[in-house]
Amino acid sequence: MRADAKKNHSHILTVAREVVTEHGSDASMRDISRRADVGLATLLRHFPTREALFEALVCTDLDALTQKADELETATSPGEALASWFRDWVTFTQSYRGVVAMMAAAHTNPDSALYASCAAVHSASARLLLRAQAEGTARADMNGDDLFGLMSALGWLVDLPSFAPRADHLFHLITSAILTNRPSNDVKKTRR
Amino acid sequence: MRADAKKNHSHILTVAREVVTEHGSDASMRDISRRADVGLATLLRHFPTREALFEALVCTDLDALTQKADELETATSPGEALASWFRDWVTFTQSYRGVVAMMAAAHTNPDSALYASCAAVHSASARLLLRAQAEGTARADMNGDDLFGLMSALGWLVDLPSFAPRADHLFHLITSAILTNRPSNDVKKTRR
DNA sequence: ACCTGAACACCGTTCAAGT
């Protein structure tokens, strides 16, 4: 990779981060290229698709997220580990508006530039789920696909400005559907 | 309304139904006008926005849905009434791909042509929720906004082709988060 | 190697001109 290309690459990413922060995942590629003072064709050469651009935008965040999952797998109690990681996921989705919808659409399409990222998230969450199920805190009648679905659906929902204020509560509702027999959910344990 | 206008109106709706069935809520307005053998400006005159077109497309279905809610409010047990109506909602969302996302985005925007429809769904579901909460089958720490959010999120999720096959199960997961102490959920009741 | 302007086929919006 030539020096000028390398410079363009990182500069485009910097500008893209700004534009996407403003306009979400359906930001105009043309707009990004203009703000980066670069030909549209140049942007498309570095990132052939919108998904390729987003993959580059979120990959470091996702790496941190999957690494977090690895740590949680040996540390805390399985149920709390799943809940904690789920919360981090929601925080991640809120950092780039619309990205969760892209990932949910891409997660079964091997041709998508986001496919590998989705698979990584999927397997990380599936492992945490299995541990919690083995412990008995997560309901047994769901699998990794269901969890990925619920995580995506919640991320999509709180992406909407009108639901963002209730994000914490909606997270709690979904979490208590997944984690049963959790101390914080079980009212009877606290009586007397 | 003149005779030719009336004819165009209904003809456009017929064609729009076809095109939307094929391409979902982001179908091209131009495409619809072409397939209806009508000028694009004519389509836009009858339905100034995409949301206005969709409002016309779904209004009869939504009327039936809210009427169903009225019936359920006096008939079955409150918990089962809510679950039954929720299921009908999911079936509705699956009939027009992408429409649930439009409604979720429009439900706090009074300027949207879909606002009234969203409000009707919202209030219908809120009433069913209140009844179930009074009975003690629905969890007390959620309100109509939360329910509308969860209903939208599930509708959005099963709109994705990859999650459609698991629609029933995902519905069950969400439902059991809302309805607690339900006979079908309570395993202990069936022992012995 | 890498960049770019330009042509292309789309999209929704708007409006003056038609019947």
Add this chain to the structure above:
DNA sequence: ACCTGAACACCGTTCAAGT
């Protein structure tokens, strides 16, 4: 009243021409 073609400002894709 109602319809329409055309102009407009966008969009992403593609590629021949430049350095």
